[in-house]
Amino acid sequence: MSATTTPVKKHNGPRESLFSRAGAMLVMAICTFYFLVPIWWLFVAATKDRADFTTSAPLWFADFNLIENIGNLAAYRDGVFFRWMLNSVLYAGAGAAIATLFATMMGYALAKYSFRGRETLFNVVLGGVLVPATALALPLFLVFSQVGATNTFWSVFLPSIVSPFGVYLARIYATSSVPDELVEAARIDGSGEVRTFFTVATRLMTPAMVTIFLFQFVTIWNNFFLPLIMLRDEKLFPVTLGLYIWNSQVSQIPEIRAYVIIGALLSIIPLIIAFLSLQRFWRSGLGTGAIK
Amino acid sequence: MTTDIATPATPKKAVTKKVRRATKATKNRGAVLFFIAPFSVLFLLFYILPILVAIYQSLLTVEREGTFGKPTEVFGGFVQYARVFQDDAFWASILRVLTFGVVQVPIMLGLALLLALLLDSPLVRGKRFFRLAFFAPYAVPGVIAAVMWGFLYSPKLSPFTAITSEINFLGADLVLWAIANVVTWVFVGYNMIIIYSALLAIPSEIYEAARLDGASQARIAWSIKIPLITPAITLTAIFSIIGTLQLLAEPQVFKSFTSAVTSTFTPNLLIYSTASVPNVNLAAAFSVVLALFTFALSFTVLKFTQRKAD
CATH class of the missing domain: 1.10.3720.10 (MetI-like)
Incomplete structure (x- = not known):
């Protein structure tokens, strides 16, 4: 995912060390995983038919049945x-x-x-x-x-x-x-x-x-x-x-x-x-x- | 309001201003009434009145003529409250949510504070993306979040079966903390945004000097930023404590995943199951005690943090 960069306003002052930058980005990456994986899982699960839901890898797509699933739900x-x-x-x-x-x-x-x-x-x-x-x-x-x-x-x-x-x-x-x-x-x-x-x-x-x-x-x-x-x-x-x-x-x-x-x-x-x-x-x- | 018109020391200007204000108020009585009436009436009907009715109901007790006679509600004084104080399940549920709060609230707010500080520091790129990513779970209603995590904890269907088949997150030992994780997941981003907004409001000149002196971001955060945003942190703490004591949706959903969550797991679950017995008088008494308890606790936190700030 490409992160949108906002212009950094507070750029006057000593540059931060590479170490603290890397540490900060690591925290951000772990938290992104924690907050987004459940939503990602839900999205992927919603695209699967019943058989794929229990058998295929939970975090990746099998046959894409989102539209059919919505249709079934509507019916x-x-x-x-x-x-x-x-x-x-x-x-x-x-x-x-x-x-x-x-x-x-x-x-x-x-x-x-x-x-x-x-x-x-x-x-x-x-x-x-x-x-x-x-x-x-x-x-x-x-x-x-x-x-x-x-x-x-x-x-x-x-x-x-x-x-x-x-x-x-x-x-x-x-x-x-x-x-x-x-x-x-x-x-x-x-x-x-x-x-x-x-x-x-x-x-x-x-x-x-x-x-x-x-x-x-x-x-x-x-x-x-x-x-x-x-x-x-x-x-x-x-x-x-x-x-x-x-x-x-x-x-x-x-x-x-x-x-x-x-x-x-x-x-x-x-x-x-x-x-x-x-x-x-x-x-x-x-x-x-x-x-x- | 007392007017100091008689005091000679009062500057003339202030006097005229006060007088003008007073006349303005009378002149605009109609407008003021128009503005405040709709909210006030609804507030009275759907906030004040329910509280009064709950208090009234909690003072009643049901009496029957004989075993199968018609039940009648009679004034019972504090009979229901005596029952509340003898009800072990109620106090066990209070203790459970307090244990929950003591652990979950600091973790959640600590994480929210850390993320807000990182977003406010020059250490991180892609702030817009991270802000939205962390906030996204707030858009998931508690019920839905609990349903989702129920699947994620499942020993067979979870994407993390390597962990969930070994550790039973839905067992009696861990289910409270499994719920704590759901609540944390939903609310970190919300609290982060409140704290982050407070950080954005600090004029950057305040820590310009510290930066020029070579202070690290961690040092600036600890010595300058955190003291300045204490009011925002207090606000999030109070809302979190209230939320903890009122815990309902998540455990209610978890009831269908595990038998470890009973119908007396949290105070509100107990109130709901008592009301559906139906024993509304006892349920009303539970509600009143819980509300007072919540109010006392958030008030204490408010006073405690205010004293610390002085």
């Missing part, structure tokens, strides 16, 4: 897998979009307006950052069962549009990147507060918004406990829950193993695409969160 039980993928895209895509909008609005208000109870509000939200999603799964189940709404789309969707971490990030970012003068200028020009937010502030806060969106997207996509505890109806499953159920049936239904593997590969592709295409944004956004 298996009326393509329920693709329904799960669609569900995940809906839960994660729409959920993260709404979560980003609300968190950005909240963070912007906390950064740019002074109102009574502002700090208390922010501290409560910060406390929310320390409450992990898994810890809330059972309590959420109790709430939804009170109103008889478990096993519905909303029981998984609604809780995932709240992102306290997003508010935290948005507040920090708004404080440092939306100048008061600009908001004031818009005000003098006769722009309403809400309009100023949507036309001026959101443009300046784009890196933070992309970061919030991506991390909320991953959080929802990876969420497992909440759907596990909420959903009984297979048609509502996100892809993680569906594959988990299939994986636990492998010992009874051996042919399902091939579907688990091809499904696992397909389920990670959307996230990899999202991260690769948006990395310019999320790295700068994450930096802001980490410094403070």
